[in-house]
Amino acid sequence: MSTLEHWLQRYNAGRDTLPGAGVPWLDALREEAIMRFADEGWPSNRLENWRHTSLTLLEERSFAAAAAPLTAAAVVQGLRRDDDGAAGGHWLVFVDGRHAPALSDIGALPAGAQIRALADVLATRPEWVEGHFGTADDGASPAALNAALAADGAFVRLARGVTLEAPLHLVFIGGVREDASLVRNLVIAEANAEATIVEHYVGAEPAAAGSAASAGALSNAVTRIAAGHDARITHLKLQEEGRNTVHLAAIDAVQARGSVFASHSLSFGAQLARNDIATRFEGEGCEALLNGLFHVDGRRHVDHHTRIDHAQPRGTSREFYRGVLDGAGRGVFAGRILVAPGAVRTDAMQRADNLLLSAQAEADARPELEIYADDVKCAHGATVGQIDEDSLFYLRTRGLDETHARNLLTYAFAAEVLARIGLAPLKRRAQAAIRARLPGGELMEAL
């Protein structure tokens, strides 16, 4: 059951055992957040920001752990194998929203770098978290539910000038024993720090594939990133939840002067996935790249909502989102670029492209510009279309049959997004994920 009472009961039953319970500011914040959630409920499409994605279905849905749960160890092993040997990277693994120390491998860290489970930090040093935890008013009501109930997540702090050479992998495995996992990740990068953070969301497939009635899990994640002066943070999210999972995620970044933030969001799984990605330029000369790719088929639904807040002058932002829609899938993209008064010399560009492969798929796009300054350069573009007949014809003259030609062009459409991912192993991993999903993907590998 997912009615509001269910969550209120859950909160009431668990609030005294949540990590950090008893810390006054945290208790107050959680209380306020759950009240807000109780007040607002799940967002419905009467809200402008949720016009194309209503969560009211959650009110009637029941969640359950998977009948054939994943073996968390096997998942982690698989991911690490894909990642070019076990030597690379720092691994922090969460099962059903709780840190699994046995599966984690943080490895050697440079001085000034801290990577810990949030629950430990809340229990032992809550004052480290206080200014970074966020508030009950952040985001929409699912983020408030997260603020009230999230018991764990990653806590990453990089002191001034610290560079994390190898990527930090955060692995979230859901629906193993519990029906819901709520995680909250905090990334605090001080001046000149540099890191690449990868979030993997992996879920179990339902026992009887395709039977929509079988209950899935709820995955609710909030990641908050604070980038100090000239810090460089690359964030990659690979969402491969189970087909019955509802995945609700928010990524909130705040950037100080001269910082660079790149977000790559690859959304391939889940029955319904909603990603709210936002960044705010709080100093001059910030840069942001928001890059994303999603694939839907069956009756799945993926929604990306982005917001880039150019609050200060001389900011640059680039945004590229692509969607491949098959079956009766639905893809939603809504991106807002906001240029505040006085944010001169802003240079913002946004593109959203959708490729429709079937007659029942639906694509909705809302690229929005809100501009209150005159010395700016802003552009956005959105397209919805199908495979270009001329390109198809060209490939056929070269001897490819229609199916292969279509698959190749679909793959090429998706691959453009991957080209922007800097790290080779991650790019390969993303390519493999796409190949596994697109029709005829295994043949692409040979090409």
Added chain:
Amino acid sequence: MNAPTKPIEAFLEREYPAGFVTALEADALPKGLSEDVIRRISEKKGEPDWLLDWRLEAYRRWLTMTPPSWAQVSFAPIDYQDIVYYSAPKRKADAPKSLDEVDPELLRTYEKLGVPLHERARLAGVAVDAVFDSVSVATTFKKQLGEHGIIFCSFSEAVKEHPELVRQYLGTVVPQGDNFYAALNSAVFSDGSFVYIPKGVRCPMELSTYFRINARDTGQFERTLIIADEGATVSYLEGCTAPMRDENQLHAAVVELVALEGAHIKYSTVQNWYPGDKDGKGGIYNFVTKRGDCRGARSHISWTQVETGSAITWKYPSVLLRGDDSVGEFYSVALTNHRQQADTGSKMTHIGRNTKSTILSKGISAGHGSNTFRGLVRVTPKAVGARNYTQCDSLLIGERCAAHTFPTIEVRHPSARVEHEATTSRIGEDQLFYAMQRGLTAEDAVSMIVSGFCKEVFKELPMEFAVEAQKLLGVSLEGSVG
């Protein structure tokens, strides 16, 4: 329909002897809105019962609705009981008697626009009969149109003379309960234009409200209905091409276009209502619902608008592309200066097969002006082969202006091709520098750059309108550079 008429009759009988007759003599009804006021409007206009019922139904719907709040505009809530909903033409005695009595600033504006002298007089509200015989002009055109079977008259006249046509089409494109302002209009609309082009007729001239003298005094709630029968073609100019001195605050009009098979309707607007003064005091709230229905195959509806006036503009000319191979177009220039706010755009709904639509919007913001493009392109699940191209560009002049773009695309058919492009930029310093080193003043240079920016839209306007629109932009931008 019979049920509600009975109490209405009873009501009228009760009211009639008590002062209703004297009310008829007066210029305007008292402020406020109620079923009684609507009955009186209908009564004054001598309307048939079905139209009164239609108005009352709209009013009852309106009562249940709330004003839309999603637009990017801000204004104090409107007191709908503080508005005069019916005002007959002012008596000649109140109007200025000659041009000497007209506000000289107003006359200077006309001069800049190049409005002919007798037009200037008419627009300023001078008793025109002495200046030039407008009545005969109107009748000449009427005769010429009559030869082709074209009906072009005021809405009230159409209700009396062609009730079957009005009844058949009224509210079929914009229903009574379509939105808050449309419902209000449906309840209290005072007058407007009615056009019917018979089968296969190509209208021999551009129809314009200019030609029809009674259009000048239509109130703030006008209703226009244009029907192009199979294979007919018409171009209609909605004119308020010079600043109207209008004290009214709210202007809630409804325009309905119906294009049957193979018909072609082109609707052009140059809107320059009073925008308020530099500090945003006064001005018109222009809350208009305009929609075209491409009902037949191969029909074509094209909206062209140049919006430079009004304190607040809330307007989304739309096209329902129902017929196969039908085409919808929207070309717009919207300029906001000083404290003006405009939230405008278009809605294209693709329903038939192989339908095409184009949206081309140019927004210019200067001073404290705020300009918003809001669009919706919807491809329904049966709209095979739909094609849309949308381009909206914003030009910023001055550091306190705002420009927003909120397009929505909803595609439910894989054969659709939908493209949206938007840019926002300011007039480049290098562009200005280049023009000025060729000897142009800063103001002329800006006006030239702006004309270039709007060229694609202006070329859609009929010739005379395009010239006026260009001059209008120049006038509206005055004082924004420097």
